[in-house]
Amino acid sequence: MARIVMKFGGTSVADLDRIRNVARHVQRETAAGNEVAVVVSAMAGETNRLVALCREAATIHDAREYDAVVSSGENVTSGLLAIVLQAMGIDARSWQGWQIPMRTDDAHGAARVEAIGTDVLSDRLSQGQVAVIAGFQGLSSLNRITTLGRGGSDTTAVAVAAALHADRCDIYTDVDGVYTTDPRIVRTARRLPRVSHEEMLEMASLGAKVLHVRAVELAMVHDVPVMVCSSFADPARPPVGTLITAEIDAMEQETVTSIAYARDEAQVTLRDVPDAPGVAYAVFGPLAEASIVVDMIVQNISEDGSATDITFTVPQSDFERAMAVVEAQRGTLGFGKLLGDTDVVKVSVIGIGMRSHAGVAATAFKALAERAINIRAITTSEIKISVLIDAAYTELAVRTLHAVYGLDKTP
């Protein structure tokens, strides 16, 4: 017997047929004698409808009222799933955020979970009652409804799993796990049986959108084993997907686990910037003040010690603003040219095993060079190498790297 948390997103509860399908997944687990808490999102499209109503009500709106409105979609789904489970003879009840209570801070629209009332919930679970929890929502210290931001139901699920000391947290989605790369680009992409929290964090922030970044962080901090699997698989069979766990024994760890890419980057380059102390701050200070998140930053040592080039990337949606912010500093900075390009892509090689393996980066650079793919910028972390290249080479670069690290082959 295990205690498990199961989370189902919007497409998995899109209508009553899909909700009945979710109930069959739950039934499989209760029939196996497991204690089950289910976290549900709003029916597909519902949150967008509610957000649109708030925007139509006023362009600038009280975040507390916005949260009260948009959280209502989850109330509907949790009640409906409880009804369907009961009709199948399974003891179940719905829980809204304030009933648990799911205590959060007061950051409406992007609240962080602070404490979860588990006494009653835990009692009910051990009595065999399924807890159907409305995801995405919480309760502030002022007794107002908060929401955890987009993808917040993932966070609810992991937070509940941590608080209830669950043995597993299964995230049901419309894909059956995490792949070595995007299967739409590389046909031989394989589903990874296991991925470490750290790797998943790199993948999540790089655009492999199976699991919300904050949920992964929370899972890492509380050491919650999370499995990503598909709600479209046969509900009668145990779920097969990708298990995201703490670091795996190095012996079984592949050096590189996956190749990710992000198309929504834009490149900004300042040529002939005076190579003097305080220059970096003069560039990036104003960008931070404008709430523009800078991702890659590259600055080379200048040859003669007088002038250098600075390149960085920002989200494409912030590109125009970033260019304007930098241009406004021209007088202060005294740079030569300001160049920008949105036709770029960031490709990343990820693997916890590269910590202990030399030459992983060199392999990537060599492979890309052989394909004549020009690297505009490079950044690295302990478990990731990212290169910025021309967008036209995206597929070629992803396929080349996927092959060169042997990800095509079953290990």
Added chain:
Amino acid sequence: MARIVMKFGGTSVADLDRIRNVARHVQRETAAGNEVAVVVSAMAGETNRLVALCREAATIHDAREYDAVVSSGENVTSGLLAIVLQAMGIDARSWQGWQIPMRTDDAHGAARVEAIGTDVLSDRLSQGQVAVIAGFQGLSSLNRITTLGRGGSDTTAVAVAAALHADRCDIYTDVDGVYTTDPRIVRTARRLPRVSHEEMLEMASLGAKVLHVRAVELAMVHDVPVMVCSSFADPARPPVGTLITAEIDAMEQETVTSIAYARDEAQVTLRDVPDAPGVAYAVFGPLAEASIVVDMIVQNISEDGSATDITFTVPQSDFERAMAVVEAQRGTLGFGKLLGDTDVVKVSVIGIGMRSHAGVAATAFKALAERAINIRAITTSEIKISVLIDAAYTELAVRTLHAVYGLDKTP
């Protein structure tokens, strides 16, 4: 300065244009220096959509989960109206039932209000903040969401008005008040400036659907002055409608205030029933057990003391069942014929003044006789005379009675 409660139903908050219109009504009252609590229903059609989802989930469903689902429509409207009011520069916040809290009993789906937490609400009102309250919903002793049944937002409004000792409770709807009769039948029907709680109660139960029966009862018990007015009237002007108050001084009271009719009655007649003790119970006991509500009951004294006729009415939706229940008692009762008719209508003459006026009933019977309208059955109360007639005569009877009591003329 007054403290007022304003209630807006589904058609008055059907979309954001209508919600903005509601906000302008609120603005008029706050600009006049009044303290305002607004009670809102779900957007038109929304509660029906949620009810349909529950029914699709399971034909028999947990009333607690049903309440959790169907109450969510009011959460959306209360949040949206708060946003719109704020955008107009009016301090406002939404209140869900559990936040107030609006304590009810545990009768899910038809809960009764037991206590309302008014301390914080009252403080906020006196600070000039508009309270936007989600109608229809409450909180049980077990911390579950309850609903007050259809038309429950009227009840919420009156209960809030009573608890907050409001000076007025204005019910905004799609008609501008209570009329002497249905204006679709009688063109000269007049809006009544004032109606007593007792009269309104008779009208409400008779099908004049401007105000929910339970809300009127509550207003009567707590002596809350309720005004029915139209949300479609110019928001810049003070509302004009019908004021429903405690009994009015007899001097200014008209004998008869209105003529109501109910088309959804069906007639059941038992001929040649033995005139013996216990017969009435033998007829109506089984009907009560089958949860069939009997309205009019007529039994005449038999001529020779051996056999009599019993006539009663039931809602048309229960007609077939009622006939079957009575038929099943044929052996026990030993009646002659069982007759039924759905082609009937109940027409009622209502007026608190008839208490002190003799001959009101005689006037009705004479007028109907002159038009050759046959009366099938008669029941009376202190302030009401109802007759059951052939449905074909509905309009003629209503017009005749409206005229004979002088309701056509401006008083």
